[in-house]
Amino acid sequence: METREKIAAAQRIVVKIGSALLTNDGQGLDVARIGEWVAQIAELRAQGKEVVLVSSGSIAAGMKRLGFSSRPTQVNELQAAAAVGQMELVGVYESHFDVHGLCTAQILLTHDDLSNRRRYLNARSSLRTLLSLGAVPIVNENDTVVTDEIRFGDNDTLGALVANLVEADVLIILTDQQGLFDKNPRDHKDATLIEHASASDESLDAMVSGGAGILGSGGMLTKVRAARLAARAGAHTVIASGREASVIIRVARGDNLGTWLLPEQGRLASRKQWLAGHLKSRGALVLDDGAVSALRKSGTSLLPVGVKDAEGSFARGDMVLCVDLKGQLVARGLVNYSIAETLKLLGKPSSERGAILGYEGEPELIHRDDLVII
Numbered sequence: 001m002e003t004r005e006k007i008a009a010a011q012r013i014v015v016k017i018g019s020a021l022l023t024n025d026g027q028g029l030d031v032a033r034i035g036e037w038v039a040q041i042a043e044l045r046a047q048g049k050e051v052v053l054v055s056s057g058s059i060a061a062g063m064k065r066l067g068f069s070s071r072p073t074q075v076n077e078l079q080a081a082a083a084v085g086q087m088e089l090v091g092v093y094e095s096h097f098d099v100h101g102l103c104t105a106q107i108l109l110t111h112d113d114l115s116n117r118r119r120y121l122n123a124r125s126s127l128r129t130l131l132s133l134g135a136v137p138i139v140n141e142n143d144t145v146v147t148d149e150i151r152f153g154d155n156d157t158l159g160a161l162v163a164n165l166v167e168a169d170v171l172i173i174l175t176d177q178q179g180l181f182d183k184n185p186r187d188h189k190d191a192t193l194i195e196h197a198s199a200s201d202e203s204l205d206a207m208v209s210g211g212a213g214i215l216g217s218g219g220m221l222t223k224v225r226a227a228r229l230a231a232r233a234g235a236h237t238v239i240a241s242g243r244e245a246s247v248i249i250r251v252a253r254g255d256n257l258g259t260w261l262l263p264e265q266g267r268l269a270s271r272k273q274w275l276a277g278h279l280k281s282r283g284a285l286v287l288d289d290g291a292v293s294a295l296r297k298s299g300t301s302l303l304p305v306g307v308k309d310a311e312g313s314f315a316r317g318d319m320v321l322c323v324d325l326k327g328q329l330v331a332r333g334l335v336n337y338s339i340a341e342t343l344k345l346l347g348k349p350s351s352e353r354g355a356i357l358g359y360e361g362e363p364e365l366i367h368r369d370d371l372v373i374i
């Protein structure tokens with residue numbers, strides 16, 4: 001029987017509240033319920049725990065204000081709705097936290113902010129400073145400056161990246177369902193709740209087809225993936241219903257509520273966490289079986305001799321995917337050579353690189369410190 005002692009012992013918690021829940025299925029922001037979650041977060045703070053809130057709801061709130069009856073499809077309308085709604089959202093949070101004597105801080109992040117190592121470190125330092133000063137950071141995607149290609153889109157992924165950023169022990173994802181079911185409960189009355197599973201369990205993916213509700217963006221699949229991302233930093237994830245009384249307090253004290261997704265491995269080094277969360281790649285390297293097994297079993301660097309093919313338009317220092325001969329993802333890493341140079345080095349021993357390139361360069365295509373196995 002699994003117990004949730006590790007969750008009860010958590011010192012740093014990220015709470016993600018989804019759009020479907022926050023807006024009470026489209027009826028504008030559910031101000032009363034937001035007040036209940038805030039009171040629970042204030043109680044955790046009083047217990048000495050640190051909490052970062054990742055809150056959706058700007059687009060849904062802005063839609064109501066601007067009179068849209070359904071979620072706009074045009075990017076500029078989504079951006080306008082987010083700009084209007086974010087004001088209301090943080091205003092509601094601030095007035096509720098103020099009642100408990102807690103100060104709030106708004107953090108709006110984009111994909112670029114977390115992909116760029118320097119900005120990532122800046123965001124991490126700001127969040128840690130805010131926590132040390134006793135403020136409650138409220139994070140959302142900076143929807144007004146992102147277009148579809150570079151959006152996180154759903155806030156589950158953002159929640160996991162924030163959990164990695166602050167090295168949280170637990171990520172609590174509140175949504176409009178009791179947790180993860182073995183099939184979508186909106187369509188299947190006989191769906192049963194999964195009480196706990198390993199975050200890396202691939203059989204979970206087949207349970208979550210069917211996408212998001214009318215207001216949410218990611219559905220359950222992005223929550224399962226977020227749990228996997230958080231697990232890389234050693235964090236536990238609990239997916240639970242935000243409509244349960246005292247849900248945040250109960251989950252945080254280790255009650256058996258919702259779905260608990262466990263990390264299997266220990267914390268990855270901080271640089272590797274950043275690599276794992278770095279979602280946009282510029283190309284791919286196709287590895288032979290020997291290279292795949294060297295990476296997986298021995299944790300070695302990737303040498304040109306084990307690479308069969310390269311595609312994309314990457315430059316030195318860019319993120320590339322490493323796939324096996326069947327196209328399955330094996331690793332991600334920062335490549336030492338451009339695509340043109342990589343194509344010249346394919347399959348060659350590293351000792352020949354000077355003669356091939358006309359300069360010495362590094363022996364590895366990707367150094368093991370810049371590589372994260374998937």
Ligand SMILES: Nc1ncnc2c1ncn2[C@@H]1O[C@H](COP(=O)(O)OP(=O)(O)O)[C@@H](O)[C@H]1O
Nearest residue numbers: 018019020175181183184212213216217218219
């Ligand atoms: N296996 C599943 N278990 C629970 N919910 C599921 C499952 N598969 C799909 N869903 C859907 O995921 C929705 C929650 O995701 P979403 O609408 O994105 O919410 P949020 O805004 O809280 O992120 C649920 O309302 C449900 O219809």
Ligand SMILES: N[C@@H](CCC(=O)OP(=O)(O)O)C(=O)O
Nearest residue numbers: 018019056057058059155217
């Ligand atoms: N940044 C968006 C959130 C997108 C969204 O709805 O995400 P999710 O709550 O994960 O379904 C907003 O504030 O509207």
